[in-house]
Amino acid sequence: MVHQGYWKNQSVTISIKTNCLTVSIGSKEVFSYDLAGRLWTALVNEVSYRRGLDGKVVAKWQTPDKNRHRRWLSPDESVNLIQRGHILLNDLLSDLRNNQIKFNPPLDEKGWHDLQIAAAFDNSSAVADAKKYHQVxxxxxxxxxxxxxxxxxxxxxxxxxxxxxxxxxxxxxxxxxxxxxxxxxxxxxxxxxxxxxxxxxxxxxxxxxxxxxxxxxxxxxxxxxxxxxxxxxxxxxxxxxxxxxxxxxxxxxxxxxxxxxxxxxxxxxxxxxxxxxxxxxxxxxxxxxxxxxxxxxxxxxxxxxxxxxxxxxxxxxxxxxxxxxxxxxxxxxxxxxxxxxxxxxxxxxxxxxxxxxxxxxxxxxxxxxxxxxxxxxxxxxxxxxxxxxxxxxxxxxxxxxx
Missing domain, CATH: 3.20.20.70 (Aldolase class I)
Known part of the structure; x- marks a missing residue:
């Protein structure tokens, strides 16, 4: 189910799928989470990010000359990316609860649940999740x-x-x-x-x-x-x-x-x-x-x-x-x-x-x-x-x- 609205002078889309949730703000900021609430992929200012289950994050982008580039984020950079998504989703949730934004169609029970689970994923969640990965x-x-x-x-x-x-x-x-x-x-x-x-x-x-x-x-x-x-x-x-x-x-x-x-x-x-x-x-x-x-x-x-x-x-x-x-x-x-x-x-x-x-x-x-x-x-x-x-x-x- 795709839910569309307008928020902070930008279009916003929440895509609720059977396997993940994706929130898109305009055309330059996208955060995707699995249904356990883990950040999976993100797009910020034309740089795409992929987070592994082990907690590592790789950034990829393309320069005007069509060359592809990549690098692994430092721990501090990974924290910043995770917190950016965390803050964005929580701000969105707050305005939704206060009826400051409406979606067409409105979020159903699953949409609310999935969005709240994803919004709870912060740096402490990410650290604990990566620790579990290394135990498995x-x-x-x-x-x-x-x-x-x-x-x-x-x-x-x-x-x-x-x-x-x-x-x-x-x-x-x-x-x-x-x-x-x-x-x-x-x-x-x-x-x-x-x-x-x-x-x-x-x-x-x-x-x-x-x-x-x-x-x-x-x-x-x-x-x-x-x-x-x-x-x-x-x-x-x-x-x-x-x-x-x-x-x-x-x-x-x-x-x-x-x-x-x-x-x-x-x-x-x-x-x-x-x-x-x-x-x-x-x-x-x-x-x-x-x-x-x-x-x-x-x-x-x-x-x-x-x-x-x-x-x-x-x-x-x-x-x-x-x-x-x-x-x-x-x-x-x-x-x-x-x-x-x-x-x-x-x-x-x-x-x-x-x-x-x-x-x-x-x-x-x-x-x-x-x-x-x-x-x-x-x-x-x-x-x-x-x-x-x-x-x-x-x-x-x-x-x-x-």
Whole structure:
């Protein structure tokens, strides 16, 4: 339900949805909350903000030259944003109660309830909420962009191989598969934490980095717990990473069984189709392992998300990376249900990749050259007219927030 009015010489809109509440003041100030009252997104003076469940806030904006920018807010800046929304909604509520503003149509009982819940979210609420998050979750290292508002369930913690030199998301913890009873308690803790905010979540993501290497009997048992605790179909199904190919290899029949239990898409950190580059990155497995995994997944009736790392290997591997990656993707039975993500290599001095690149005098690609590399790979891709074309987009890990 959309409610429109006029307040303090500006148009105001309150949108009451089944999964969130959004208040818009004019065209330059928008605050959105989940139904548990958590600030979720905001727009202030053409800067968009996204708050994660862990309390971190990322700001994004675009300059007149069409370049995109981002940065993480400091704690003080996050407080200011939360308090801005808190004050705005409470002022609006006060004037509503005093009949100084009228909406068309008037707010119904649900509208009043949702607005009051959102207006109560202040800095102390945010601090307490983030503290609860850290009691429920180990750090969620990364998700595919289309899974940023999923319900993450950590069936396993960490990464099963954890050797990739360009990744430091899971260096702080060993790989561990949860027991069934432990996983059940984790799911219940997640549900209690999200509360009414569960309605905002669109899918279920089975974490952490490589949950699908869990042996089938244990994996089936864990998925049975998911179904016992959550309405999987209503939430949109189950999604997961398969980032390594050194563990148990699942067959097409295995994936068909997982599809029956709600598995919708498997994301594969392929990185490159050039085997020497994979070895340079200390990525387990070979391009043929990736190809076979994709064939098994697709034969089992599950979609895939292929992730390609742009800039990996610098100028030394650039040409071979483009050629072999294009050939490998073209050999995959992809269709319109699948995704291809181009993720730009993000370097920092603590990564083993950066140290190895320095030791081998590797010349990095510039930001423009990395974009051109993605365009070159995409230009070489050929898809069948009957099966359709996978959706292709960028994947910037610097914008990840959960």
């Amino acid at each position: 979750y180990k750090p969620v290292g990364i998700l595919p962009p289309d899974q940023y508002i999923s319900v993450v369930l950590q069936a396993a913690e960490g990464c099963s191989f954890n050797t990739c030199t360009f990744c430091d998301f899971y260096r702080d913890r060993p790989f561990r598969i949860k027991r069934v009873d432990e996983f059940r308690e984790h799911i219940r803790a997640v549900k209690a934490f999200l509360g009414e905010g569960l309605s905002l979540r669109r899918t279920i993501f089975l974490g952490d980095a490589n949950a699908l290497v869990i042996p089938m009997p244990r994996l089936i048992s864990l998925l049975e717990v998911v179904h016992a605790e959550l309405d999987v179909e209503r939430l949109g199904g189950i999604f997961a990473f398969l980032d390594g190919f050194s563990g148990e290899r699942k067959t097409a029949q295995d994936f068909a069984s997982l599809a029956e239990m709600g598995l919708k898409r498997v994301y594969i950190g392929m990185e490159s189709g050039h085997e020497p580059l994979l070895k340079f990155l200390h990525k387990p497995g070979t391009p043929q392992d990736v190809l076979q995994a994709v064939r098994n997944i697709k034969a089992g009736g599950v979609a895939v998300g292929i992730i390609v790392l742009l800039g990996a290997g610098g100028k030394t591997y650039a040409d071979a990376h483009v050629q072999d990656t294009s050939q490998l993707i073209n050999a995959m039975p992809l269709d319109a249900e699948d995704l291809i993500y181009f993720s730009e290599l993000v370097e920092n001095e603590n990564l083993p990749y950066v140290q190895t690149a320095y030791q081998t005098s590797l010349q990095p690609l510039s930001a423009a050259e990395r974009i051109q590399q993605g365009e070159a790979i995409e230009a070489n891709l050929v898809f069948g007219s009957k099966s359709g074309t996978p959706h292709i987009s960028r994947y910037d890990i610097r914008e990840f927030v959960y």
